[in-house]
Amino acid sequence: MTALQSFDARTGQPIDPPVGHPLLATTPEQLDAIAQAAAAAAPIWAASDGAVRARLLDALATALEAQREELVALADAETGLGPARLQGELDRTAFQLRRFGRMAQDGVPFRHVDDPAVAGAAPVGHPAMLRVRVPLGPVAMFAASNFPFAFSVLGGDTAAALAAGCPVVVKAHNGHLLLADRVFALIQAVLKAQGLPAGLIGLVQGEGNAIGTQLIRHPAIAAGAFTGSTRGGAALQAEASARPRPIPFYGELGSVNPVIALPHALRAKGAELAATLAGSITLGSGQFCTSPGVIVLLDDPASDAFVQQLTTALVAQQPHAMLTPGLRQAFDAGVGRWTQAGVQPLLLEAADAAQPPRPVLVQVDAARFIGTPQLHDEVFGPASLIVRAHSVAEAVQVLQALGGSLTVTLWGADEESADAQALVRAAMQMAGRVLFAGVPTGVAVTAAQQHGGPWPASTQPLTTSVGDAALDRFLRPVALQDMPAWLAARAGRPV
Amino acid sequence: MTALQSFDARTGQPIDPPVGHPLLATTPEQLDAIAQAAAAAAPIWAASDGAVRARLLDALATALEAQREELVALADAETGLGPARLQGELDRTAFQLRRFGRMAQDGVPFRHVDDPAVAGAAPVGHPAMLRVRVPLGPVAMFAASNFPFAFSVLGGDTAAALAAGCPVVVKAHNGHLLLADRVFALIQAVLKAQGLPAGLIGLVQGEGNAIGTQLIRHPAIAAGAFTGSTRGGAALQAEASARPRPIPFYGELGSVNPVIALPHALRAKGAELAATLAGSITLGSGQFCTSPGVIVLLDDPASDAFVQQLTTALVAQQPHAMLTPGLRQAFDAGVGRWTQAGVQPLLLEAADAAQPPRPVLVQVDAARFIGTPQLHDEVFGPASLIVRAHSVAEAVQVLQALGGSLTVTLWGADEESADAQALVRAAMQMAGRVLFAGVPTGVAVTAAQQHGGPWPASTQPLTTSVGDAALDRFLRPVALQDMPAWLAARAGRPV
Structure with a gap:
């Protein structure tokens, strides 16, 4: 039995587990039993109706809220993200659990296409067909570092998978x-109270990559869902593909989230936009997948003024400690790669690894940016790279060089013009979400949301990990041809 | 310049190309130019409206029909599939071109989710969002051997991609x-007549894997679509994933299409079912991805009688020559693997490689089948493997051992029972289409169709390569947040 250790994100000091309840790494045998228990629960849960799914999701939301104070305190100690942010994140987590519950209750997973027989010869004639969707089976869900509630044990992937069956x-x-352990205890109590199989939601933990590899390779696992680094996601994707039976893998990976600010937008309200952007760059110490990492500015006095305004606004920001020493090291190394690539430092204070990071702002010419692939990688933390373009056409080339991102933000595309069209086209070609106001941090859980995009934003760019369509990832279409009356009477509900 | 050679499928003799129009392998430089031309056409075609797309698809269908006699004669010489089948396949190809054209005209690619702003704090409040879909860009389409029209140059993947933009x-x-070349000439004439870019549809050809590898790796290619062998599809999938920027790859691969025949169904009409099944096994010389390769029978006198009936019905079948000598060799080798694995031969005549193949029927016990993975692989050709199960539970285990298939056919599940439920559940868990009557060959192009399933049936089991949902593979969702009025006025239409 390998003991695991939790740490205080601010002090680096160990946090002891509750007395008599040590944190132990899941053994291979335990993982196998947990995956088998999930497989045993799969047909039961697949056959559940929407009301049963909603009741579970509602109860999980209520249980989270009932333990709000302890959970937020524990999350704050382990992540350093601060109580206000974590309260909001818990609210969002409860909200999305209930929202997916409503979708199940409203019958979204059971929607079907009824396609009656057409008499006559093919291709016009065809047999009766009903297109339904079946739950994939047990989903391996990899919790993220930066969202201890919303992308973790009871996060959006879990809510969507449970609602899907x-x-x-x-x-x-x-x-x-420790937070995961506490949330898992809460889950077990809810499952027991509702008479549902304990194996419906399992939890595994361990150091290094072995536990995750064993999980995604397990024959009982039918899909993977991951939020994290490009490297980690690519490794798990490769494992999912190398199985004797490859399975769908939904990885939400890295993203630089370019912001393109046209001069007339900056002339109108540059100071306000600089303050907003500085807040977005440093929010959560820059540890958001939607953190704006590249700011594209055109040659114009308004852009020069904005650089000054943004630098000044960033100096005033006080990012908190990063989530883990490893993320902090990676941040410092990423900034080091920028400087090695010859960018111009605008705000770059000497890093004291014992203190929270300071905001970083650097600048580079668009031609150099486009020709330097190492500048296209995400630097996860409170840092942003200004790219100076000589024309809208060159700004478009910057987007094309990046190739994929969760978001692109366009400031100044309010009026139709050839420039606005070119930028909108390029942005839509490489991002899952295009914003025309505000900043990319903060992702609404709503019907039209798309949180995913071409590589490296996502391994499956046609899917989303946030918003109502997240449910679709866990349901596979099946066409029932010439089905008997007893099956037709179920109208798409599982057998 | 490497000359390529076409062959008569029946005689193995070379077929000369038209005088002055040699068949030449596409050079790497030519492929690059073709991919670049597709990339240049991408924004133009993405901005086209549904009427323009429908006009192209309709004209392509009409052009196919106008050259029906020559095209079918050429296809028949090159494939040996016979004029009747090829006439029907051309009808289907024209039908699906027009059907995807109607979908474009009806606005399917432009459908969107309008999600107005909700006032208040997150998570309830959110900005205005519009969820639209954008065409992925140039699609690399790999034609199949066994459908020279319907899964080839102007096949379903091409129709769906063009309709998607x-x-x-x-x-x-x-x-x-030679057929591909002739169809491509027809396409070029239609594109020219409609004033569309010649690069909108490109054609490449060459021996070996190099040309396909170069195509799927090309930076201008945004997605791949393939119909063919598991090995070929897996290799291309690996190439698509190994790109600096991985892209979606839709591979429709191998499948054994189990048929489970319960005794009461066989008692009622065994002779009729045997004749139908023998026709399905040998249809197109067994060269269908939906060809029934595994027949599961329970211990019962009706099953024994059915084995006799099926053997007799198969003896009377006269499969035509296979598509290529390579497929014929692979068929003979696959049957050889069966016999090496110790199956009982029921119908197994000595193979004369110079003659069309003879139908093959072998039998094995379910326990042995389940424990012998090499029996789970598809044998492409007019052969089927009877698996004798002692119980419905064991029949379920046979399906679970296979893991993935395009189809499962259940004869005798007309009345609700625990057995019927267990079989339906297991079938839906591992197949994209479940049939309750008839045979799996013949795939309707219709709204509810699902032609895909868990590995090895498909690399993307949530998608389909046949039916209306095939369109969805080539459109990526994008959320537009706080979009300006000029963009809102387009209501989801491309910029």
């Missing part, structure tokens, strides 16, 4: 092990 | 190069 086995993130 | 670069199949 799939059991979940969560790989806890090592950055918040 | 994507250019297509087709890799011709070496089994029908």
Whole structure:
């Protein structure tokens, strides 16, 4: 039995687990039993109706809220994200659990296409067909470091999978092990109270990559869902593809979230936009997948003024400690790669690894940016790279060089013009979400949301990990041809 | 310049290309130019409206029909599939071109989710969002050997991609190069007549894997679509994933299409079912992805009688020559693997490689089948493997051992029972289409169709390569947040 250790994100000091309840790494035998229990729960849960799914999701939301104070305090100690942010994140987590519950209750997973027989010869004639969707089976869910509630044990992937009719086995993130353990205890109590199989939601934990690899390779696992680094996601994607039976893998990975600010927008309200952008760059110490990492400015006095305004606004920001020492090291190394690539430092204070990071702002010419692939990688933390373009055409080339991102933000595309059209086209070609106001941090859980995009934003750019369409990832279409009356009477509900 | 050679499928003799129009392998430089031309056409075609797309698809269908006699004669010489089948396949091809045209005209690619702003704090409050879909860009389409029209140059993937707003670069199949060339000439004439970019539809050809690898790796290619062998599809999937920027790859691969025949169904009409099944096994010389390769029978005198009936019905079948000598060799080798694995031969005549193949029927016990993975692989050709199960539970285990298939056919599940439920559940868990009557060959192009399933049936089991939902593979969702009035006025139409 390998003991695991939780740490205080601010002090680096160990946090002890509750007395008599040590944090132990899941053994291979335990993981196998947990995956088998999920597989045993799969047909039961697949056959549940929407009301049963909604009742579970509602109860999980209520249980989270009932333990709000302790959970937020624990999350704050383990992540350093601060109580206000974590209260909001818990609210969002409860909201999305209930929202997916409503979708199940409203019958979204059971929607079907009824396609009656057409008499006559093919291709016009065809047999009776009903297109339904079946839950994939147990989903391996990999918790994220930076959202201890909303992308963790009871996060959006878990809510969507449960609403779709799939059991979940969560790989806890090592950055918040005690919180994961506490949330899992809450889940077990709810499952027991509702008479549902304990195996419907499992939790595994361990150091290094072995536990995650064992989980995604397990024959009982039918899909993977991951939020995290490009490297980690690519490794798990490769494992999912290398299985004797490859399975769908939904990885939400890195993103630089370019912001393109046209001069007339900056002339109108540059100071206000600079303050907003500085807040977005440093929010959560820059540890958001939607953090704006590239700011594209055109040659114009308004852009020069904006650089000054943004630098000044960033100096005033006080980012908190990063989630883990490893993320902090990666941040410092990423900034180091920028400087090695010859960018111009605008705000770059000497890093004291014992203190929270300071905001970083650097600048580079668009031609150099386009020709320097190492500048296209995400630097996860409170840092942003200004890219100076000589024309809208060159700004478009910057987007094309990046190739994929969760978001692109366009400031100054309010009026139709050839420039606005070119930028909108390029942005839509490489991002899952295009914003025309505000900043990309803050992702609404809503019907039209799209949180995903071409590589490296996502391994499956046609899907989303946030918003109502997240449910679709866990349901596979099946066409029932010439089905008997007893099956037709179920109208798409599982057998 | 490497000359390519077409062959008569029946005689193995070379077929000369038209005088002055040699068949030449596409050079790497030519492929690059073709892919670049597709990329240049992409924004133009993405901005086209549904009427323009429908006009092209309709004209392509009409052009196919106008050259029906020559095209069918050429296809028949190169594939040996016979004029009747090829006439029907051309009808289907024209039908699906027009059907996707109607979908474009009806606005399917432009459908959107309008999600107005909700005032108040998150998570309830959110900005205005519009969820639209954008065409992925140029699609690399790999033609299949066994459908020279319907899964080839102007096949379903091409129709769906064009309707979605994507250019297509087709890799011709070496089994029908002259037909591909002739169809491509027809396409070029239609594109010219409609004033559309010649690069909207490209064609490449060559021996070996190099040309396909170069195509799927090309930076201008945004997605791949493939119909063919598991090995070929897996290799291309690996190439698509190994790109600096991985892209979606839709591979429709191998499938054994189990048929489970319960005794009461066989008692009622065994002779009729045996005749139907024998026809399905040998249809097109068994060269269908939906060909029934595994027949599961329970211990019962009706099953024994059915084995006799099926054997007798198969003896009377006269499969035609296979598409290529390579497919014939693979068929003989696959049957050889069966016999090496110790199956009982029921119908197994000595193979004369110079003659068309004879139908093959072998039998094995379910326990042995389940424990022998090499029996789970598809044998492409007029052969089927009877699996004798002692119980419905064991029949379920057979399906679970297979894991993935395009189809499962259940004869005798007409009345609700625990057995019927267990079989339906297991079938839905591992197949994209479940049939309750008839045979799996013959796939309707219709609204509810699902032609895909868990590995090895498909690399993307949530998608389909046949039916209306095939369109969805080539459109990526994008959320537009706080969009300006000029963009809102387009209501989801491309910029």
